[in-house]
Amino acid sequence: xxxxxxxxxxxxxxxxxxxxxxxxxxxxxxxxxxxxxxxxxxxxxxxxxxxxxxxxxxxxxxxxxxxxxxxxxxxxxxxxxxxxxxxxxxxxxxxxxxxxxxxxxxxxxxxxxxxxxxxxxxxxxxxxxxxxxxxxxxxxxxxxxxxxxxxxxxxxxxxxxxxxxxxxxxxxxxxxxxxxxxxxxxx
Ligand code: FES
Numbered sequence: 001x002x003x004x005x006x007x008x009x010x011x012x013x014x015x016x017x018x019x020x021x022x023x024x025x026x027x028x029x030x031x032x033x034x035x036x037x038x039x040x041x042x043x044x045x046x047x048x049x050x051x052x053x054x055x056x057x058x059x060x061x062x063x064x065x066x067x068x069x070x071x072x073x074x075x076x077x078x079x080x081x082x083x084x085x086x087x088x089x090x091x092x093x094x095x096x097x098x099x100x101x102x103x104x105x106x107x108x109x110x111x112x113x114x115x116x117x118x119x120x121x122x123x124x125x126x127x128x129x130x131x132x133x134x135x136x137x138x139x140x141x142x143x144x145x146x147x148x149x150x151x152x153x154x155x156x157x158x159x160x161x162x163x164x165x166x167x168x169x170x171x172x173x174x175x176x177x178x179x180x181x182x183x184x185x186x187x
Pocket of ligand 1: 128
């Protein structure tokens with residue numbers, strides 16, 4: 001009887017240890033998860049909080065004269081990347097020949113550009129804020145030959161309109177105007 005009581009005590013103690021260990025593991029996992037989420041969110045939060053000198057730059061002028069047809073550059077405006085592409089005639093044609101009913105966020109190509117060859121837009125995916133691929137030669141451009149956001153697979157066309165994937169909206173067009181034939185002011 002005495003042995004049995006001791007066994008029960010040991011069992012109870014072991015059971016208590018197991019519970020404590022399990023609680024600890026659970027708490028540790030939750031804590032690590034929270035820290036992980038905070039670290040993952042930081043670059044995005046940081047991107048959304050540009051430094052004071054960047055904020056002060058309300059507008060920026062870009063010289064387009066050295067950009068060849070089919071080339072893109074990325075400018076910075078208020079801490080955000082701005083994609084500027086000199087589109088080829090094929091890209092313009094493909095962007096113009098799209099039925100509005102095929103678009104998730106219907107917008108005519110002509111409504112997104114001031115001159116057909118120049119596409120100017122903020123290079124931030126409208127899903128969760130990643131910077132899509134497609135600016136550099138050799139990068140994946142997605143199924144619509146524009147830009148591709150690999151985080152969850154959003155495909156944008158040659159007008160920067162969302163065509164496939166979770167992003168809800170087209171890439172945003174910033175306020176800009178042509179100062180002359182080969183330069184623009186953004187902002
Ligand atoms: S942020 Fe672009 S698909 Fe998720």
